[in-house]
Each structure stands twice: as C-alpha cells, then as structure tokens.
Amino acid sequence: MTQFPPINPKLPRLWHGADYNAEQWPPDIWPEDMRLMTLANFNVVSVGIFAWTALEPEEGCYRFEWLDDLLDLLAANGKYAIVATPSGAKPAWMAAQYPEIRRVRPDGIRESQGGRHNHCFTSPVYRTKTQAINARLAERYRDHPALVLWHISNEYSGECHCALCQEAFRAWLARKYGTLDALNHAWWTAFWSHTYTDWSQIEPPSPIGETSVHGLTLDWKRFVTDQTLDFMLNEIAPLRAISPDVPITTNFMGTFPGLNYWKLAPALDVIAWDSYPLWHQNIPDAEHAVTVAFVHDINRSMKGGQPFMLMESTPSVTNWHPHAKLKRPGMHRLSSIQAVAHGSETVQYFQWRKSRGSSEKFHGAVVDHAGHEHTRVFRDVAEVGQALEKLTPVLGTTVPARVAIIYDWENRWALEAAQGPLHDGDKGYLAACLDHYRALWKRGIPVDVIDMEQDLSRYDLVIAPMLYMVRPGVAERIGAWVNAGGTFVTTYWSGIVDENDLCFLGGFPGPLRALLGVWAEEIDALTPNDTNRIAVEPGGAPGLAGEYTARDLCELIHAEGADVLATYATDFYAGRPALTVNRFGQGWAYLVVSRNEQRFTDDFLGGLCAELGIRPVIEADLPAGVSVQMRGDGERAFVFVMNFNPQPVEVALDRRGYVDLISGQDVASSLALEPYGVRVLEQTDPA
Ligand code: GLA
Ligand code: ZN
Numbered sequence: 249m250t251q252f253p254p255i256n257p258k259l260p261r262l263w264h265g266a267d268y269n270a271e272q273w274p275p276d277i278w279p280e281d282m283r284l285m286t287l288a289n290f291n292v293v294s295v296g297i298f299a300w301t302a303l304e305p306e307e308g309c310y311r312f313e314w315l316d317d318l319l320d321l322l323a324a325n326g327k328y329a330i331v332a333t334p335s336g337a338k339p340a341w342m343a344a345q346y347p348e349i350r351r352v353r354p355d356g357i358r359e360s361q362g363g364r365h366n367h368c369f370t371s372p373v374y375r376t377k378t379q380a381i382n383a384r385l386a387e388r389y390r391d392h393p394a395l396v397l398w399h400i401s402n403e404y405s406g407e408c409h410c411a412l413c414q415e416a417f418r419a420w421l422a423r424k425y426g427t428l429d430a431l432n433h434a435w436w437t438a439f440w441s442h443t444y445t446d447w448s449q450i451e452p453p454s455p456i457g458e459t460s461v462h463g464l465t466l467d468w469k470r471f472v473t474d475q476t477l478d479f480m481l482n483e484i485a486p487l488r489a490i491s492p493d494v495p496i497t498t499n500f501m502g503t504f505p506g507l508n509y510w511k512l513a514p515a516l517d518v519i520a521w522d523s524y525p526l527w528h529q530n531i532p533d534a535e536h537a538v539t540v541a542f543v544h545d546i547n548r549s550m551k552g553g554q555p556f557m558l559m560e561s562t563p564s565v566t567n568w569h570p571h572a573k574l575k576r577p578g579m580h581r582l583s584s585i586q587a588v589a590h591g592s593e594t595v596q597y598f599q600w601r602k603s604r605g606s607s608e609k610f611h612g613a614v615v616d617h618a619g620h621e622h623t624r625v626f627r628d629v630a631e632v633g634q635a636l637e638k639l640t641p642v643l644g645t646t647v648p649a650r651v652a653i654i655y656d657w658e659n660r661w662a663l664e665a666a667q668g669p670l671h672d673g674d675k676g677y678l679a680a681c682l683d684h685y686r687a688l689w690k691r692g693i694p695v696d697v698i699d700m701e702q703d704l705s706r707y708d709l710v711i712a713p714m715l716y717m718v719r720p721g722v723a724e725r726i727g728a729w730v731n732a733g734g735t736f737v738t739t740y741w742s743g744i745v746d747e748n749d750l751c752f753l754g755g756f757p758g759p760l761r762a763l764l765g766v767w768a769e770e771i772d773a774l775t776p777n778d779t780n781r782i783a784v785e786p787g788g789a790p791g792l793a794g795e796y797t798a799r800d801l802c803e804l805i806h807a808e809g810a811d812v813l814a815t816y817a818t819d820f821y822a823g824r825p826a827l828t829v830n831r832f833g834q835g836w837a838y839l840v841v842s843r844n845e846q847r848f849t850d851d852f853l854g855g856l857c858a859e860l861g862i863r864p865v866i867e868a869d870l871p872a873g874v875s876v877q878m879r880g881d882g883e884r885a886f887v888f889v890m891n892f893n894p895q896p897v898e899v900a901l902d903r904r905g906y907v908d909l910i911s912g913q914d915v916a917s918s919l920a921l922e923p924y925g926v927r928v929l930e931q932t933d934p935a
Contacts, residue, residue, distance in 0.1 A: 256396040263594035268293035289633020300334035323394040336402030337364035352410040383486035390491035435463030508657035522560035534873030534892040544590030564612030578924030589877040589888035654712040669773040680713035692864040692876035715742040723759035731833030740803040765810030765830030781817035782826035789813035791855015798842035891921040
C-alpha cells in the first residue's frame, strides 16, 4: 500500500480550522480572532468564500488590501489559509447590470437577486467575471506564505433554464447523438407522439412541460453535471496557469442528488465534503453513524483511497435541521474523529465566528455571540484540535478496503425516474446500499464505495445492490473480474435498463444474465404490511441458516445454470429461487432475489467475508453501535474504536500490542469506552 502525500507539504499535519468570514467583521476584531484560534488549536482557515463584493465593490474596481492584511495576520500567527474563489454568491451590482447571470427557474421565470449559489453556469459574462477575479487572486497570493489550497466556489448546485443554458443543452445533445433520429430512438419518443422533428423543440424537463421522457430527464441531469464541471474548469483555468503548485478543491455535499460528483473529482487535487449529521434526532445515533460513514467512504473512494477533507461540519448545531439539538458531551469529538477514521485529513467547521445578523445568526460556530473562549462548544473544539495533533502519525495513510459497494449517481437518477415497481423516490436504492454497508460496518470490515465505472481489480468482493442501469462495458468489466476470481453480489431489479434508460430486451437481467446464470421473469412489489419468507437450503449458503423475512420486492427468476441456495417459502412462488450463485471462471456471482431483513444481509455478508478470508479490523464480536475502522500504509496500522451509543461499552480486543495514540497509554485486552467515546490505537507489533 502507498503513503499519500499531504494536501500541501507546507502544512504536513491534520488540518483543524473553519470558514472565517472575516469581511463580515470590523478588522479590529481580527487580532482577537487570532488569539482565540490559537486557543482553539487551529492551524488553517478558509477565507473569502462569499467575499466578491468586498473584493470588487464596483465593476473592475478591486479591493484586495483587506485580504492582504488578513493573510499577513494569519501568517504572522502561524496559521494557514484556504483561499476561496468568490463565485458562490454573485454581487448585487453584477446581478443588476447583467440580468443574464441570474438563473431562470424550470417554470421559465428569471430569479431576482438574492440568496447565493444561484448564478447561471453558462452565462459568458459570469464566466468572464469569474476568471478575471480568480486570475487576480492567483497573481496576488500565489506566493503568499499562508496560502495552502484554493477552495473553488462553494457547494456547486442547481440548474438554470435560461435561453443560453437551453441552447448549450441542445448543443450537448447534438454532440452526443449526432442526429435527431438517434436521439428520438434513445429517448423512445414515439411514445405519446413526443417525437422531435427539430432540435429547437427540445426543452429541459419542467413541471410545466416535459416530465415523461426518462431519457430526456437523465440527459438533462448529465448535462447539468457537465455544465457545472465546465464552469468549474473555467474557474480553475487561471489558477492552474498562474499558481500551478497550489492544490485545488471544492466542497461536495454527500449524496446530493443534483451532481454526479464522480465527474467533478478528476478536476480536483483533493476531495472535500461538508458533513452535517443529524445526531440525537429521530434516528438512533448508532444507526445514523452508518450513513455518515458511508458518505465518508464515497469521498475517500473518489480518488482511489486518497485522503479527503472534512471541509465543513458544525461545532454545535445547524440552523436548518428540523431541531437544533445540541451535541451531547463527547459527540463532537467522536463525530470529528469518525471522519479521520474514514480517511479525512482535516476537521473544519462552518464557521469560526457566529454571524451577528441574517439567516445564519443562529447557526453554530466556534466563537459564539458571547465572543470569548469560555463556552462548552469552544472547549470541545479546542479538545479536538489537541487530539488531531496527537493523531499526526495517521497522515498519508488510508483505509485498506478489500470490499466495494457500488453506489452510482446515474443509476439513482434512473431509479428515481422509474414509475414502478414501487413508486417512491429512489425505490429504496440508497437504503439497499446502506443495508449491505451496515452489515460490514457492524463487523468492522472496511469498505470502499464506488460508482460502476471503477477498476475492480483491487477488490475481492464487490456488492452492487439494485444495479438497475448497466452502462456499456460495465457487465463486461464485472464479468472479466469475476472470471479472474472476484466474488460479485447483486440483487433483485438489476440489469433492467441501458445507459439511455431503455429496457433490455430478450430477458432480464440483460447483460448480467450470463454472469449470474439466471433469467428474471417478473418482480412482485409487496405492500408495506406484506411479507414473504425465504428458506435457506441446508449447507451451501455462506453464513445463512433457517428462514428470513422478505419485503418490498420479490423477483421471480429461473436458474439457468446458477445453483439455488434459498427458495421462497410462501405465496404462489413458494419453492422458486430466492438466492443463487453462479460459478463464472475462477469466481462467483451471487444474486439476492428479494429485499430481505437486515439479519439476512448481516449473516450472508459475514459468512461470505469469512469464506473469502476478508478479516475484520478486530476479530471479536463488537457491541451494537460500536464501529471499528482502520487506516494504514502497509507497515503501520491505526485502529479507530468508536462508540456511537449514549451508554458506556466494553470492547474486547483480539490482540495485545495496542497503544492509545491520544493518551500514549498501553491498552489492555479490553477497552472501556464512555458514552460517545472514541480511541485511536496504534498497532505497535503488526501481526
Ligand atoms: C453549507 C454552506 C455554508 C453554510 C453551511 C451551514 O454547508 O457551504 O456556507 O451555509 O451550509 O450549515
Ligand atoms: Zn442559464
């Protein structure tokens, strides 16, 4: 395994910091900010994120002096700066002078000025203005001792339906399809007389227009991602040209539906995301921790295991969760270190000083309106900073995952569009991915979360729940990897549509049929109170025994060469296959035919990992709600033990030779963790 270089060699530590919106405050408060940042054990802050008007109060009239002073002050105080490009919020003067930079909504109305994250991605004016200010930032600060990273814009999102965007969409379609005939075929537009006879007739999906052509819906989402990427590349161009040594990131938003982040990732040097977990709300923390872990793992997987950044998190509450529940003692530290456990090399907050007015005045911040360090939140933050110092040895290590789960944005979009066999949302796609992820999380087995385009050769087990869409080449790649010895698990409702959202003809699961050795003839959608049961054949099925409950979706398949490991126990399809495995070359391809209770997935994946020799980080039964993760570089190994329960737990360890990295103490054969407690253990004598 390799060691990854630090984000920037200028700051070879775990980064601890926050968004610092200094332009909202009089500069005479900045020296006090420096004193407090030192007390909070900060080494970095993000500046200038929404500072366009402060930097360019009138067209072409730039004011960088305040940012010069701020960066100098940071450098003088031993702090580093992530400098943002300001495009996330357009200035009022610009919106007034160039109305075309304001977005047009799906219903055709152009927005007034206000809010943020709402500029047109196509507008040549906005692109020119963005490049101009970015070039000036790069020229002015490329050699500044404080600068460690460019933060491009902020949380790219949304879409614009203006004439420029629509024209760009049609040009994108013409490049993709070449002819209208090809487009009409791919979108199946003969349906309801939707055939386009001229390119100009094509409009984006809209609640007052077209919503029924799924190929259009899918291509529009692809276009929005591509246009956002194109805008981002336009922003990045002057930065790369003028400051080639300064790395670049932008902040993602987890499983945000609007953008396929895998397409943006290659343009960035490091992946960053903003994490705002719903701790202590309606979902038990130990359950919610699974979802948070899953998203951390997506972000780590986006660059082949390269450590990522936790760019934003709240030090206390948000102003947008349904209930602004305070983090219970220990949770701030646990949640911050959870990110590091999954591969983050930063813990950063929104924001440093709590806003005095406007919409974020009650959003949590490190420094509250009281203005001093004598608060619970400040102490919690400072303590995380201390812990991160002690965790410096984990820098450059990653999570050694031999298992991958495929979670794919386009697959999700297609499932969201589909009408049937269930009607809501993504048809339980994310939940199905999480069910499989949870089974591995509970056992302490590290997982990568990838899209369907990734190279599989580094994995022994790949799980693709509901691989509904199969894009060209994907079945072939999975097949070749299984043929060479990989073990593949997929489920019901896989191999249904191609990249255009057209159903595969000739029998499901389409291109996966030979690999799985089955033909899926029908699928039964159960009502919420309805269940079926599946009965496992004695022996044969890894980890499984007896009967399990099935809900929601039960596919009716025929084995065409696959072995049947379980069958349905009830209803008219009792006795039909419910779990199959097909020998394919040197490997195995499993099909889970129904959506089953968690116990099934736990037993099955636990058994499968044991058969494949995929060992958990700690070979011991973990108490419920305890997560164990590992980072290493092949030589050193760091084990993170995290208690997401509001009660204390005792965790049995499988070996001696662990040292607590934060306290420096040797650890005995078991670990007593307080409520929301966390320990980071270094293996001093790797087995
Ligand atoms: C997002 C934004 C921040 C801030 C936070 C509040 O993550 O990037 O500017 O508004 O939300 O939670
Ligand atoms: Zn537009």
